[in-house]
Amino acid sequence: MSASLVSHLALLALLPPLLLGVITKTKAVLAGRRGPSVWQPYYDIHKLFRKEVALSATTTWIFVLAPVVGLVTALLAGLLVPLGPFEAPVAFAGDFVLFAYLLALGRFFTASAGLDTGSPFEGMGAARELGFSWLTEPALFFAFLALARLSGSLSLDGMLRASEGGAWLLRTAPLVLIAAGVLVVLLAECSRIPVDDPNTHLELTMIHEVMVLDHSGPLLGLVEYGAAAKLLVLEILLLHVIAPTAQVHGWPGLALFVVGLLAIAAGIGVIESVMARLRLLHVPTLLIAAVLSCGFAFLLLSR
Amino acid sequence: MGSPVVPPDTTALELLVAAGCILAASGVPGLLLAWRSPWGPRIATLMTVVASLLGVAGSVLSMTTSHASVVSLPSVIPGARVLIAVDPLSGAFVLPAFVVGALGSIYGLGYWRPAENPGNGRRLRFCYGLLLAAITFITLARDGVGFLVAWEVMALAGFFLVTTDTRSREARRAGWLYLVFSHAGTLCLLGLFAALTAANGDFALRPLAATSIGSAQATALFTLAFVGFGIKAGAMPLHSWLPSAHASAPSHVSAVMSGVMLKMGVYGIVRSASILPMAPPSWGAGVLLIGACSTLLAIAFALGQRDIKRVLAYSSIENIGIILLGLGVAMVGRSLGRPEWVMLGMAGCLLHVWNHALFKALLFFGAGSVVHATGTRDLERMGGLARGMPATATLFLVGSLAICGLPPFNGFVSELFVYLGLVRAGVTPGSAWAALPAPVLAATGALAVACFVKVLGVVFLGTARSSEAKAGHESPPSMLVPMAVLGVACAVLGVAPGLVAPALERAAEAWSGGLRPGQSLAALAPLRWVSIAALTLVVAVMALGAAVIPVCLRARRRQPSLPTWGCGYAASSPRVQYTASSFAQIITSRFAWALRTRTHTPLIEGFFPASSSFRSATGDSVLDRFLLPAARRLKGTATRARVYHQGDLQQYVLYIVAAVILLLLSNVRLEWVVTQLCGR
Numbered sequence: 001m002s003a004s005l006v007s008h009l010a011l012l013a014l015l016p017p018l019l020l021g022v023i024t025k026t027k028a029v030l031a032g033r034r035g036p037s038v039w040q041p042y043y044d045i046h047k048l049f050r051k052e053v054a055l056s057a058t059t060t061w062i063f064v065l066a067p068v069v070g071l072v073t074a075l076l077a078g079l080l081v082p083l084g085p086f087e088a089p090v091a092f093a094g095d096f097v098l099f100a101y102l103l104a105l106g107r108f109f110t111a112s113a114g115l116d117t118g119s120p121f122e123g124m125g126a127a128r129e130l131g132f133s134w135l136t137e138p139a140l141f142f143a144f145l146a147l148a149r150l151s152g153s154l155s156l157d158g159m160l161r162a163s164e165g166g167a168w169l170l171r172t173a174p175l176v177l178i179a180a181g182v183l184v185v186l187l188a189e190c191s192r193i194p195v196d197d198p199n200t201h202l203e204l205t206m207i208h209e210v211m212v213l214d215h216s217g218p219l220l221g222l223v224e225y226g227a228a229a230k231l232l233v234l235e236i237l238l239l240h241v242i243a244p245t246a247q248v249h250g251w252p253g254l255a256l257f258v259v260g261l262l263a264i265a266a267g268i269g270v271i272e273s274v275m276a277r278l279r280l281l282h283v284p285t286l287l288i289a290a291v292l293s294c295g296f297a298f299l300l301l302s303r
Numbered sequence: 304m305g306s307p308v309v310p311p312d313t314t315a316l317e318l319l320v321a322a323g324c325i326l327a328a329s330g331v332p333g334l335l336l337a338w339r340s341p342w343g344p345r346i347a348t349l350m351t352v353v354a355s356l357l358g359v360a361g362s363v364l365s366m367t368t369s370h371a372s373v374v375s376l377p378s379v380i381p382g383a384r385v386l387i388a389v390d391p392l393s394g395a396f397v398l399p400a401f402v403v404g405a406l407g408s409i410y411g412l413g414y415w416r417p418a419e420n421p422g423n424g425r426r427l428r429f430c431y432g433l434l435l436a437a438i439t440f441i442t443l444a445r446d447g448v449g450f451l452v453a454w455e456v457m458a459l460a461g462f463f464l465v466t467t468d469t470r471s472r473e474a475r476r477a478g479w480l481y482l483v484f485s486h487a488g489t490l491c492l493l494g495l496f497a498a499l500t501a502a503n504g505d506f507a508l509r510p511l512a513a514t515s516i517g518s519a520q521a522t523a524l525f526t527l528a529f530v531g532f533g534i535k536a537g538a539m540p541l542h543s544w545l546p547s548a549h550a551s552a553p554s555h556v557s558a559v560m561s562g563v564m565l566k567m568g569v570y571g572i573v574r575s576a577s578i579l580p581m582a583p584p585s586w587g588a589g590v591l592l593i594g595a596c597s598t599l600l601a602i603a604f605a606l607g608q609r610d611i612k613r614v615l616a617y618s619s620i621e622n623i624g625i626i627l628l629g630l631g632v633a634m635v636g637r638s639l640g641r642p643e644w645v646m647l648g649m650a651g652c653l654l655h656v657w658n659h660a661l662f663k664a665l666l667f668f669g670a671g672s673v674v675h676a677t678g679t680r681d682l683e684r685m686g687g688l689a690r691g692m693p694a695t696a697t698l699f700l701v702g703s704l705a706i707c708g709l710p711p712f713n714g715f716v717s718e719l720f721v722y723l724g725l726v727r728a729g730v731t732p733g734s735a736w737a738a739l740p741a742p743v744l745a746a747t748g749a750l751a752v753a754c755f756v757k758v759l760g761v762v763f764l765g766t767a768r769s770s771e772a773k774a775g776h777e778s779p780p781s782m783l784v785p786m787a788v789l790g791v792a793c794a795v796l797g798v799a800p801g802l803v804a805p806a807l808e809r810a811a812e813a814w815s816g817g818l819r820p821g822q823s824l825a826a827l828a829p830l831r832w833v834s835i836a837a838l839t840l841v842v843a844v845m846a847l848g849a850a851v852i853p854v855c856l857r858a859r860r861r862q863p864s865l866p867t868w869g870c871g872y873a874a875s876s877p878r879v880q881y882t883a884s885s886f887a888q889i890i891t892s893r894f895a896w897a898l899r900t901r902t903h904t905p906l907i908e909g910f911f912p913a914s915s916s917f918r919s920a921t922g923d924s925v926l927d928r929f930l931l932p933a934a935r936r937l938k939g940t941a942t943r944a945r946v947y948h949q950g951d952l953q954q955y956v957l958y959i960v961a962a963v964i965l966l967l968l969s970n971v972r973l974e975w976v977v978t979q980l981c982g983r
Contacts, residue, residue, distance in 0.1 A: 052858060053854055053855055053857075053858040054858060054862065054865055055855055055858045055859050055862070055865060056865055056866060056867040056868070057863065057864045057865055057866065058687070058765065058766055058866075058867050059867075060689045060690070060693075060696075060763075060764065062689075062700070062764065064848075064851060064852065064855045065844070065848060067851075068844055068847045068848045068851055069844055071847065072840065072843045072844050072847060073840070075843075076836070076839065076840060076843065090832070090835075090836075092829035092832040093723060093827075093828070093829055094719050094722060094723045094726075094828065094829055095829070095832070097715075097718070097719050097722045097723075098710065098715075098719070098833075098836055100745065100748075101708060101709055101710055101715055101718075101748070102710065102840075104707070104709060104748060104749065104752055105704070105709040105710060105840075107752060108703075108704065108707060108709060108752050108755075108756060111752075111753075111756045111760070112756050112759055112760055112764065114760075115756065115759075115760025115761070115764045115765055115880075115881070115886075116760070116764040116765065117765070117867045118686075118687070118764070118765035118766040118867055118875075118877070118880050119867045119868070119869060119875070119879075119880070120879045120880060120881060121869075121870060122867075123760075123765075123880055123881025123885075123886060124881060126756065126760070126881075126886070127881060127885070127886045127887075127888070127889055128889060130749070130752060130753035130756060130890070131753065131889030131890050132889075133749045133752070133753075134746050134749035134750045134753060134890065135746070135749075136749075137742075137745040137746055137748060137749040138742035138743065138745050138746040139742075140745065141741050141742040141744075141745035142742045144726075145726060145729050145738050145741060145742070148726055148729065148730050149729065149730050149735065152730060154723065154726060154727070154730070203870055213868060213870075214867055214868050217854075217858075218851060218854055219851065219855070222847075222851070284893065291742070295742070298729075298735070298738075301735075302729075302735030302736070
């Protein structure tokens with residue numbers, strides 16, 4: 001195994017909780033508090049792995065399998081994206097479809113596990129999760145189409161290089177539109193404000209957190225870790241769109257890339273600090289705006 | 304032309320004809336036995352299985368060669384000959400009939416027992432065999448007359464199968480609706496074949512010469528073919544017969560109808576597209592448009608249903624849409640001279656035809672088992688069935704994952720081909736429009752996930768919503784084994800799509816005629832990577848699962864009767880669970896403009912409102928909003944015309960005399976009329 005592959009796997013495995021930590025820290029600082037350490041999510045997940053599991057008698061094996069599938073699919077999707085100057089370990093024509101469908105597979109199981117508990121809260125969360133995801137998917141695919149058109153490549157590894165080599169000067173409008181769309185997709189898929197508030201105390205207003213309400217101990221640890229991995233993967237997507245990340249080669253480039261990821265996490269923290277959560281009824285409007293933004297980018301490029 | 308003359312190898316054709324004949328006869332021995340006899344179903348199943356083995360061998364053989372030798376047989380119609388042939392395209396479309404047909408017949412042994420369904424089993428099995436035989440001969444026929452005869456036998460056998468339960472008003476209504484639509488479609492096909500015969504000079508179905516027909520005429524003919532065959536396929540505005548017919552038929556028949564019979568409509572469109580000359584890109588664009596509309600709207604309708612079999616029926620329309628998207632890409636590619644789009648589109652189209660036959664049959668079998676166990680098709684009365692029927696639940700999960708196009712199952716592979724075709728068109732200068740269905744397909748994929756999470760969750764997970772669901776029991780092996788076979792097939796095609804790539808390539812070549820695809824499917828689509836990804840996914844999930852399962856088993860042993868956390872509320876009940884309708888509401892409300900769900904909202908007044916109820920029902924908008932009102936208006940007009948049609952003999956004599964006088968007065972020579980009426 002080459003050094004770049006090892007570093008890819010290591011970053012994929014170790015970085016996700018840090019992003020959550022940075023988001024929380026940013027929010028705390030902006031609110032004038034000190035906040036927990038950025039390493040807190042690692043402690044939390046470690047603590048969860050040492051706890052016992054409490055399994056409702058209503059649940060079946062799907063409930064147990066869901067966190068596993070959620071984590072595995074997010075990590076496998078992470079193998080399809082490049083990391084700054086290092087190319088993706090796996091790249092082939094059409095891998096963007098695999099990327100989207102892996103995330104959908106995770107969603108299928110997470111939502112099924114919600115219904116498996118027989119509780120109205122989890123059912124509510126599952127219905128909302130699936131009720132919004134059908135608008136993020138076309139936004140993502142319009143973004144992929146536009147990137148494919150920009151780069152002429154059919155694999156994520158090539159598509160995400162669309163912003164390299166001065167493209168930002170020549171293709172500013174489409175790239176801005178794609179970035180805006182992908183940002184909204186990220187916020188919606190990772191249950192951040194303004195779509196969902198991960199810190200709310202009221203189950204009735206949650207989406208993702210309420211869907212996994214009955215998971216406990218190591219299972220909850222896997223759910224949290226899987227959600228963080230999904231955040232990482234989508235952040236990587238976004239960072240590649242907004243910055244020509246392959247300009248600095250080798251290890252300094254990778255370090256710069258990680259700094260970029262942390263900066264996006266801080267940016268999400270800022271968004272969460274300055275915005276309120278949208279009413280659930282208004283979430284589809286935001287998502288349709290994301291679809292239109294990416295669709296318009298494709299339209300601009302399809303002359 | 305320049306190739307050396309080889310003696311035509313007709314082994315595949317002979318096998319298929321033999322299979323068709325045995326299938327047609329499979330229900331006959333049962334007719335001679337008493338309806339109570341257990342031997343009727345057994346003999347029919349044995350014959351179906353034997354025929355299917357022959358048929359599978361024949362269709363596989365037909366896909367290993369690129370040659371199609373036409374065999375001409377004498378026919379009962381003087382002057383015409385029955386032409387039959389088999390090429391890789393026929394083989395590809397007939398293969399699912401044998402697989403699903405045989406498994407359905409085995410499933411029927413447990414599902415439709417003589418003791419539980421007095422009287423109608425013999426008719427069911429007779430028509431079942433006839434349907435499969437007719438499907439076989441449709442794919443073999445190479446002349447208009449033989450094709451139409453087989454087509455009508457299929458339609459009529461389908462009618463008797465839909466109305467198997469003659470005592471059910473719903474089934475009779477579904478049957479009539481089906482018959483009306485089917486005949487409307489056949490009318491278009493009669494027109495199509497008449498025009499083809501006029502252009503060709505005989506009844507043979509062969510590629511038309513570009514000189515024999517104008518481009519406007521060709522477009523008219525393609526439209527006629529698309530409407531005629533599209534009705535059978537259930538493409539979106541022409542689909543209204545489909546949901547009720549699929550819901551009313553016995554489940555193994557629904558599996559054959561949805562998995563195989565609809566595909567005959569697709570076969571017709573595919574064949575017409577290959578024999579009509581000078582296809583402009585607009586034909587492909589039209590097919591893409593209809594395909595995109597079918598996928599998105601049908602899955603929205605599926606989400607709005609609360610009858611498990613109607614959900615599956617609408618999802619069939621969605622999958623027909625995906626198949627049409629593949630065909631559309633291939634047609635656009637052929638018009639613009641892009642062999643790689645043809646290859647990807649056609650491979651996606653054909654592979655999805657197979658895949659849909661596999662997973663939809665699996666899902667209909669699963670739904671049948673559920674209906675058999677609970678006695679209801681209503682989703683809102685189910686719940687928690689995974690406890691009583693774990694094997695059915697697991698297999699239903701496999702089918703659901705496959706139909707959502709999720710890896711590592713087969714649906715992913717065919718959708719990937721279609722996506723690749725669309726995006727390849729999208730990155731090519733000048734044809735970006737052809738990629739627009741890709742985001743629609745993505746939205747459809749997400750909606751399909753929502754739809755099948757709904758079905759899986761509401762039927763099998765959670766707690767039982769009614770006493771029927773509580774009493775749900777596992778099905779007998781005769782029903783489980785066919786489902787297991789289909790589930791394994793879904794997994795195998797998902798993990799190793801390379802197995803079928805050569806067959807798909809040959810069928811795509813057979814379709815595209817003169818245009819030889821430049822690259823192999825393996826070079827265009829990442830078949831090897833799909834296998835690697837699927838295996839990695841399975842291994843990773845199993846490895847991590849193996850780490851989690853002992854912990855969970857320990858937890859289960861320690862606290863076997865722990866309740867679900869109810870956020871502090873202790874007295875939970877099954878009724879607080881999300882229902883199928885409430886689960887889908889957030890999405891169906893977005894599609895209210897299309898679904899036109901009728902709701903009855905209770906009026907809540909005062910401090911102590913009286914008990915009330917909420918009802919909602921999603922019918923079929925095209926049928927309820929357009930077709931039925933139009934039919935009623937037509938009936939009204941026709942009633943007014945009855946003044947001239949009173950059954951009075953003198954009146955009719957007057958009409959005849961008036962007609963003769965008019966003819967004599969007009970310039971039309973009687974001799975000409977007579978020759979026109981009686982032939983040359």
